[in-house]
Amino acid sequence: MSTLILASTSVYRRALLERLRIPFQCLAPHTDESPLAHETPSALAIRLAQAKAQAIANMHPQAWVIGSDQVVDCQGQLLGKPGNHERAVAQLQSMRGQVVKFHTAVCVIAPHFCEVRNVITEVLFKNLSDATIESYLRAEEPYDCAGSAKSEGLGISLLEYIRSDDPTALVGLPLITTLQLLKQSGFPLPLQ
Template sequence: MPSNLKIILASGSQTRCMLLERLQLKFTTDPADIDESPLPDETPKQACIRLAASKAEHVQKRHPDALIIGSDQILECNGAMLGKPGNATKARAQLQTISGQEVVFHVGLTLIAPHGRRDWYEAVRVKMRQLDSDSINTYLQREQPFSCAGSMRSEGLGSALVESMHSQDPSAIMGMPMIATARCLRELGVDPLAG
């Protein structure tokens, strides 16, 4: 692997930037801006894997000599996919839907470098607290989670909505599994702990 390999995060997400900064690597961002609509008959797992790959592939076309990181997250509740709500009305409806439910955050990850590719999938199972209208209104007012899958901003006040969580990678609930990201980077020759 060339020592001057540029790392690009195919996202404009502040949370994903913050997560990647934890690895103390130099990187830039280039949001993919792709259509994130699910395909007909696509499962949440299939959708997040496809979207993570599509984001990385889209940005890789603009930066063929770089290492591109793409990630996507979809929340599933009772078989339904909940994406980014976009506004308070849809966010309120999503939070009412997931209140007291067991949900799954499906997270896809794709890293593409000139010399290889890694794909990863992580499922985070979450038991949501029972939420009343006041709690939902307070959460929406303080967090404004309109660009978060299922209106769930777990890196902030969203953690107060959770009863319990089960995952091999705790950061995955924030939209990018960092244990897997570090592993895939190492496999592609970029070791965050290298001197």
């Protein structure tokens, strides 16, 4: 039986991967997520997804390992998880009325296989009032989400549109892409 490991402790990524009904375990990769000087959002997401997968693959070389990371690009400014209310307010204020790009990279490492892809999701935020931002943050407290909004929850009301080839990418793990990479790597998938 093939062992599948998600190199993440994210409850969001875990819930997404559970949708596939494939047994897996989650392990924390303990990687430094600091951006390098002059690193683009795409390059950062790709590097971190691969670093997370590689950290776990080094400990479990016979397993299939999935690593993923998301970086938010708001008019050239990188946004991460706000961590608290004040930073979440600032993030949502900076994104109001803006098209924001979410770079969600996924890497699959398996014996004799390593591939990484980046899925870009474009999101147009409404021109949000400070009162709307405050009400939303008090209701949902999305302080552990890059970009300070949960599109799978009440945060959807803050958006004009979401454009992506892989709809789960915005939540943190592009499942269509993940399945493509698992299939390429030879992992036995259900319904295949």
